[in-house]
Amino acid sequence: MRSTGSRYRVFTDEQWQRIEPLLPSNQGRRGHPFGEHRRVVEGxxxxxxTGTPWRDLPREQFGPWQTVWKRHRRYAADGTWDRVLTQVLAEADAAGMIDWSVSVDATIARAHQHATNTTRPRTRTQGAGANHKKLPLTEVEPPGHGIGRSRGGLTTKIHHAVDGRGRPRATIVTGGQRNDGAVLAQVLAEIHVPRTGGGRARSRPEAVIADRAYATGVIRTELRRRRITAVIPEKRDQIAARARRGSRGGRPPRLDEQAYRGRNVVERYFALAKQWRGLATRYDKLAITYRAAVTICAILTWLRT
Incomplete structure (x- = not known):
C-alpha cells in the first residue's frame, strides 16, 4: 500500500489494526476487489x-475520489460502521470500561445548500439509525432525508446517548424540527452491546440523565417500566401546576442532583465531534451517509480509550 502522509491520517496504526479485521474483506465478493483498504477509509x-468536497480529496493521498465516495456509500448502506462500533463496544464492556449511566441530548447541524438541493420525500421511517441498516434505501431514509426547517433554517439534528465518560453509545439523525423527547425511545432502542463470552446482549442502561426537554410523564413512565432510573429535572410549569393542586399534586419526582451534574458529558462530546467540519455542517444529501460519518467519529472516540 502506498503510504498516506501522517498529516492526512486520522487512524493511528494501532487503531487501524483493531478495526481492519472488522471491515468487509474481498473473499467471496464479486466484481473488482477492494484495493488499498486503509487508503480509502482514511480518505x-x-x-x-476537513469538510472538503469529495472531488477535492487529494488524489495522490487517497486515490480517485469516486472510489472513496462509493466505498463510503456502500458501508453506510450495509451497516458496516454500525457493526464495527458494536464490536468495539462489546470489547470495552468485556473489559469493564463502559459506564451504564447514559446522558442523552441532541445538537443541531446546519444543512449546507449542497445537502438541500434535492427533493425530500416523506416516507414512513422517522429517523436514520442502526436498526434500519438492512432495509432498502427507499425505506432507510427518514422524512426529508433527515433535514427539516427549524428556527435556524434547514437543519439536521443528531441525537446521542453517551456513557458517563462522554463516549457515544447510540445515534439517531432526524430533521432539525424534531422534538428531543419524542426521539428518546428510538435512541435507547439503539443501545445494544453483545457479550463476548456469550449470553444475552445488554441493552438497558442503569440510568438516563437528561435535561428538561425530556421531562414528560410519558418518558418517566416508560423509563420506570424498563426499570431505568430517570435523572431528569422538572419543568417550571410542572412544578407550578403541582403546587396549585396542593396535596392532590402528589410528590415531586426524585432527582439525584449529584448524578445530574454529570449530564454535561454529552455536551462536551458534541463539542468534540463538531471539530470535524463535515459534521458541524452537513454537506450530505443522504441521511445514512451523514450518520455513517457520525458513527466513524464515535468509533475513533472509543479507540482512543
Whole structure:
C-alpha cells in the first residue's frame, strides 16, 4: 500500500489494526476487489474531518475520489460502521470500561445548500439509525432525508446517548424540527452491546440523565417500566401546576442532583465531534451517509480509550 502522509491520517496504526479485521474483506465478493483498504477509509475520515468536497480529496493521498465516495456509500448502506462500533463496544464492556449511566441530548447541524438541493420525500421511517441498516434505501431514509426547517433554517439534528465518560453509545439523525423527547425511545432502542463470552446482549442502561426537554410523564413512565432510573429535572410549569393542586399534586419526582451534574458529558462530546467540519455542517444529501460519518467519529472516540 502506498503510504498516506501522517498529516492526512486520522487512524493511528494501532487503531487501524483493531478495526481492519472488522471491515468487509474481498473473499467471496464479486466484481473488482477492494484495493488499498486503509487508503480509502482514511480518505473517508479525512473528508469529514476537513469538510472538503469529495472531488477535492487529494488524489495522490487517497486515490480517485469516486472510489472513496462509493466505498463510503456502500458501508453506510450495509451497516458496516454500525457493526464495527458494536464490536468495539462489546470489547470495552468485556473489559469493564463502559459506564451504564447514559446522558442523552441532541445538537443541531446546519444543512449546507449542497445537502438541500434535492427533493425530500416523506416516507414512513422517522429517523436514520442502526436498526434500519438492512432495509432498502427507499425505506432507510427518514422524512426529508433527515433535514427539516427549524428556527435556524434547514437543519439536521443528531441525537446521542453517551456513557458517563462522554463516549457515544447510540445515534439517531432526524430533521432539525424534531422534538428531543419524542426521539428518546428510538435512541435507547439503539443501545445494544453483545457479550463476548456469550449470553444475552445488554441493552438497558442503569440510568438516563437528561435535561428538561425530556421531562414528560410519558418518558418517566416508560423509563420506570424498563426499570431505568430517570435523572431528569422538572419543568417550571410542572412544578407550578403541582403546587396549585396542593396535596392532590402528589410528590415531586426524585432527582439525584449529584448524578445530574454529570449530564454535561454529552455536551462536551458534541463539542468534540463538531471539530470535524463535515459534521458541524452537513454537506450530505443522504441521511445514512451523514450518520455513517457520525458513527466513524464515535468509533475513533472509543479507540482512543
Amino acid at each position: 473517508i475520515a479525512f473528508r469529514y474531518r
